[in-house]
Amino acid sequence: MEFSSKLLENAVYEMSQLPGIGKRTALRLVLHLLRQPESQTINLASALTTLRKDIKFCKKCHSISDLEICHICSNPNRVQDTICVVEDIRDVMAIESTSQYRGLYHVLGGKISPLDGVGPHDLAIASLVERAKSGEVSELIFALSATMEGDTTNFYIYKLLKEVTIRTSTIARGIGVNDELEYADEVTLGRSIINRIPLEQALKSS
Numbered sequence: 001m002e003f004s005s006k007l008l009e010n011a012v013y014e015m016s017q018l019p020g021i022g023k024r025t026a027l028r029l030v031l032h033l034l035r036q037p038e039s040q041t042i043n044l045a046s047a048l049t050t051l052r053k054d055i056k057f058c059k060k061c062h063s064i065s066d067l068e069i070c071h072i073c074s075n076p077n078r079v080q081d082t083i084c085v086v087e088d089i090r091d092v093m094a095i096e097s098t099s100q101y102r103g104l105y106h107v108l109g110g111k112i113s114p115l116d117g118v119g120p121h122d123l124a125i126a127s128l129v130e131r132a133k134s135g136e137v138s139e140l141i142f143a144l145s146a147t148m149e150g151d152t153t154n155f156y157i158y159k160l161l162k163e164v165t166i167r168t169s170t171i172a173r174g175i176g177v178n179d180e181l182e183y184a185d186e187v188t189l190g191r192s193i194i195n196r197i198p199l200e201q202a203l204k205s206s
């Protein structure tokens with residue numbers, strides 16, 4: 001792609017670093033911004049910069065939050081002894097939208113995936129085990145995606161919790177194999193939380 005302007009080329013290059021955005025789309029987006037009022041570009045750039053600079057992760061559940069402790073963890077009306085274990089904040093958002101779950105969360109930050117170079121120590125597993133051992137938690141609900149990596153992660157954590165007296169369950173798979181949580185419709189996802197099954201049983205059948 002030949003550019004008549006170095007400034008344009010730089011902007012297109014940076015835009016094309018985003019997933020799913022090729023050079024052509026990047027050029028279209030940049031030209032679109034140039035046609036809009038200058039304030040739109042400034043607002044976009046400033047929203048992204050402020051997000052990066054001020055972003056916080058909840059000290060308890062590791063979800064993205066504007067506060068040290070997120071609004072779910074600090075809500076006294078949530079069921080304090082139940083923790084739903086998820087991969088990332090998109091799962092929290094999906095489960096919250098079902099209105100079927102009143103407990104707390106623990107955001108792992110991904111799943112164990114040796115092929116992608118993600119090991120147990122890259123995830124918030126140690127702090128989950130700590131929470132499970134605190135005596136304040138009676139049930140962990142695993143809501144990871146039904147993929148090989150999700151199962152591996154479930155099994156890894158399950159083994160770590162062998163000595164801890166705590167109920168472990170996994171959401172019922174109305175959700176098909178390889179389906180990511182965020183794509184499940186609210187009714188199906190809500191039902192799968194209510195109809196959760198013991199994790200041990202799920203591990204045996206997989």
Ligand SMILES: [Zn+2]
Nearest residue numbers: 058061070073
């Ligand atoms: Zn939190």
